[in-house]
Amino acid sequence: MSFSSNAQDQKGTIRGSVFDDVSGEALIGVTVQVKNNTSGSVTDFDGKFNINILPGTYDLIISYVSYRTTTVTGVEVKSGSVTLVENIRLQEDVQTLESVVVTAEAIRNSESAILTVKRKAPILVDGISSAKFSQIGDSDASEAVKRVTGVSVEGGKYVFVRGLGDRYTKTTLNSVDVPGLDPDRNSIQIDIFPTSLIENMMVLKSSSADLPADFTGGVVNIETKDFPEVKTFNVSASVGYNPSMHFRDDHFTYKGGKNDWLGFDDGTRQLPAGATNSVFPSPGAPGVTSQDVNSFLKGFNKTMGTQDQKSLMDYSFGISSANQKNFDNGTSLGYIFSTTYKSSTVFYDDAFYGEYQRPAFADEYELIYATTQEGAITERNSLWGSLAGLAYKTQNSKYKLSALHLQNGEKRAARFFIDDNGSAVGKSGFFGGSENLEFSQRGVTNILLSGEHHTSDKGWSIDWKVSPTISKIVEPDIRKTAFTYTSSDTVFSSGAAGNPSRIWRYLDEINLVSKVDFKKNYQLFNKAASLKFGASHTFKERDFEILTYNMQFFGSQPEFNGNSNVIMDDQFLYPNGSVYFSSGNPDPNSNSFNSTVSNTAFYVSNDFQIIDKLKAIIGVRAENFVQRHTGRDGVYANGDVVNGRNLDDAIVLDALHFFPSGNFIYNYRDNQNLRLSYSKTIARPSFKELSFAQILDPVSNRTFNGGLFKFPDWDGNLRETLIDNFDIRWEKYMKKGELFSVSVFYKKFADPIELVRLSVAQTTNEFQPRNVGDGQILGAEFEFRKSLDFAGPVFRKLFASGNLTFVDSRIDMTDQEYNVRKAYQKNGQELKRTREMAGQAPYIINVGLSYEDPENGFDGGLFYNVNGPTLTVVGGGLFPDVYAEPFNSLNFNLSKSFGPDKKTSITFNVSNILDDVRENFFVGFNAQDQYYSRLNPGRSISLGLKYNLN
């Protein structure tokens, strides 16, 4: 066996794909003959063909039974390189059998067939494919996906569909749920995928039985290439500059480890030996000498404070390579490889966190501040990612193996001035200054093995996937040092700003997804139909632990003069001095848990034509979901085995649910569709939500409490949310990808989960996820993409596109919530039994203006996104509701590729042109809004360069 390209170096290659013009389906077994030449090929089950031929310009004759024979003219073949003739569309025509002639150039600029498929499909799908990437200069997936209408990208990393929050949007890789760097999010960050390795990105807005039932708002799937059409070897680099963050002398950080830039801690922040001993080495503990205490204390990192350091700018570089080899026996091997490194520096020099309270009296309106923290936060974010994939195709089968690793290190430092108001409820009243040091080390490794098999008659196909993922997060030695400023001194005061504290957090998760799908093509009512059925199993296991240590003084406190970096000097450590650490970790630790999930699913769905022009997919999915938990509450961990609660691999969620779905498309006029869909879906509590974890964010001083804790007004039984989704959509497709659509959707939520502020805790800031009253949303969505050519030929390359969504959401308040609101009702305030849903914006606007000139490799756009004021934290009682202020995000990007082969491309982006600030406000009746949080991302510009060495 030999590589054909090696054996005949002087030859070139023609590669292409053939589709049904109407349905967009790949055509299998199509004969592709080179005119006046003996060379030829037959398309495989992906509709693809491959011809090796001597350099020259050829015509291809494409013929297939009952289709019009099509001739593609002007296919130019160069020695040793690949010429692509993708998306050849064959028209079915039994009457005339007249042949069609198109030029290779015309085919290159035609719409991707996969989008045609999707447009005709009963499921509501949109997307962008590799054919488009080759025309535009986007270097990674996060840039490219913005071109899909209705999609917004948060922080350059995470995709949101229709403005729905993270709980209701999910990103999958090759149709498999891959936990991202933050396993509490549904999404994997997409900025590490170079466009050169992506086959397509599809955005699904309605659910069907073959999709996981926890679909609610949208799913974004990234499909990596298996058989790259042309050989590429790209190198890319970019720099980003944010004037409000970079090259600033007042930027600061703290002394970290040597490998922080690689996303690993080098041991600088390790937990000292003895920290988890059953007898903790503190003064006076039984069997512990003062020398034991001293050597334990010396095991801690001595750095407790920040230090000034000029900030750098953002930069990234990456390489990617891809190719396929065709063997003489008709098999093919494809590979992709990429590695990316990104470093970014964030500096919020004007950060603000506030806690405000409602006044007690009905005739007092203005909110009262409890604590405000004003200061600066810095972040140095290092990320590298590597992706490798291998694919092998035979006559009837395809195998794919891919591996992905992401490694991220985020080093954060913060300085805050704290103003605590003694007149506020539960507050002691003080001034203080805090320094926070954090490092978050995250790694995720995913392997995917998949196969696809077709019967020779193409009637059956089988698809299977096995995908293990390992995620690991370590947040070692999160430090907070807060001095209290008294009238005469700067000291540590536990009753005020608190004593210095250190926290270690560990999270390990494994995730194993296996699934198999069967598809049978057959005739129903004399029309093509397909029956799909399959099964999947997901197993997940998470281990989580938090360890906390607080500084104490055995006797009088040394004079530190407010210098946090001398606190751990040897002279101050017990028994030389009075400094020691006390353990905040009961044995067993209440802040550690092990949880598993086992989700077994079966589905069957049928894709068929009911009558002419009316297609449907009707299916049902069953999921048996079992979540188990091993953990305990603080009462048990404190030793009270009688009254405390301890779960030992106990089932905390066990449900078999059926999820019917129906998607209908009525293609009543050419390019006009009426769609109707219904699906039942589910949103389940996460591991963290269904636990006894208590997670303190030392920066904002807010604590997350797991949903298993019982309160007088909460039974500790956090349940899943079942959702009924209804969608009606009218859409019209026009030339050049123009689109106009109007949708109305209604979703009914049973027991939605929201993060609720605990109203009985007035001294601390406590939150808990709870099921609240039933909810519903009614929305209207308008989507358009329109060429501006009507304004004159100058504008023919300009497109306006947008997605406007308006939503009315409503939650029935629980009696408890209503009563605590009633207690704080103000004179003149009307109190309803319902309110909007947390996390649901009343309106979402995504509009863009883009310029597309693929012939000249020129592409640019101006994109605007805003979400209406969104309830983010449900208050109650003393605590007002918190709303996210609309963030007016206006971004510009421009790309230009150079040369006849477009080997070089340059991108230029400006983000947050309006220089808007991310703000959340406490909102009270008849009162001025007050800050909950404020972070200013600033305006940033970036410049990127990509070059194909091949």
Add this chain to the structure above:
Amino acid sequence: MKKFLSMIAIASVLAFTWACDDEEATPDRPTITAPAALDVLIGESTDLTFTVSIPGGFKSASVTATGGEAEVSAALTAGAVSGDIVVTFAANEEAGDATISLTVIDNNDKEDLKEVVVTKGNQVTITSNITANTTWKTGVVYVLGGRITVINGVTLTIEPGTVIKGQAGTGANATALLVARGGKLMAEGTAASPIIFTSVADELQPGQIVSPNLEPTVNGLWGGVIVLGSAPISASSSGSQLSEVQIEGIPATDANGLYGGNNKTDNSGIIRYVSIRHGGANIGSGNEINGLTLGGVGSGTVIENIEVVANQDDGIEFFGGTVSVTNALVWNSFDDALDTDQAYNGTVSNFVIVAPNTGSGFELDGPEGTYKDGDHKFMNGTVYAGANIADLIDFDANTNVQMSNIYFYGISNNTDVKEYAAMIAFANSTSSVAGFQYTLPAEKSAATVFAGIPADKLTAVAANANTLGANLTSFTWTWARQSGALAGIGL
């Protein structure tokens, strides 16, 4: 060699068998299997189970003991050949080893005797909440292994002279004694035998007042004592329906930390002659445990003769409630000595404050909610400010307090009184001060230190020549007195 060994083995077996056969003529003597050595708390009883085998038939059993009293509480029926004999041992009040000897006699008057050593400890670790009425005994050291809660409907009685020691810990791991709403603490010490709450790092033993190893400045070694009740508090806007909230220092996830209600005369028990030391573990910023926390405690509760030494947070903090406290001494608090919040409505009389550090002498707040029912009172007190006090008195504009007959001295830093004028001017205020005596260094003026308080309410006296203030005879039992610290400041 091998053969030789096996022959010896066979011979031994034969010899053994023959010997046994010989014994069959009369039954074996009784054999007693003794229980494993065990620990018992002084003054407490325990049962020991001996397993006996009496081939000759049971006739009688007898028991003797040193270090306590023992008796056979369950013997066997006559003639029984095997069974369990239960001995009940009541330890005396002295720590140390006790021995219990059981003798069993069979019908052939053959006997066996077995001795068990029991260690009488005077220290026991408490790890479970108090969910049934319980008494902690004189002379015993009870170690708090966690946050121990006396739950609703249950009474914990602590006898005089008992020592309670908290283990080290912070945050969720902090140790404390928490009396939940509806629970009762009957901690009635005496002047001769006070009840002492301290840390496990303290080598103090029952009967001692002065710690043999810890300085009276060491704080934060454990939590503190928290008593919660259902008397009214002013913590929210709730109209006529009085609210409940979570006490600071207890994680919000422990519902036993709720306090407040409608019962003004609520009774949480009696706390008398109690010294609380070295507490105030750090829970989180702005969230800590006071020496004695009184949340919504009702007037049916008796609290008198209290000493709080070296607490990392406040000495005594009142969150609403109607309870009164008589004879209280707070020494070396690392925050405020006496702290009131949420419209506290009781009286603190005859009190001494010595050298608060970082915090104020008095941190007096008013209602936080809409509820208010008159003023709380501080009367007959002596305040030694010391070098590190923050404010002498920190009033708020809406503080509801009446203070009278208090002597202030030992003032050396820039401490003063905050917001007195604003409080008097506050709408419908009935707050007042009267009968303040003071001794100031020459360079300080009363007008500055007692900012806003009219001169007619202030009288300068020579050091310790005050004619009003605390009656010190009530404090002779305290560590502060017995260590000489009070004498050192002229008290």
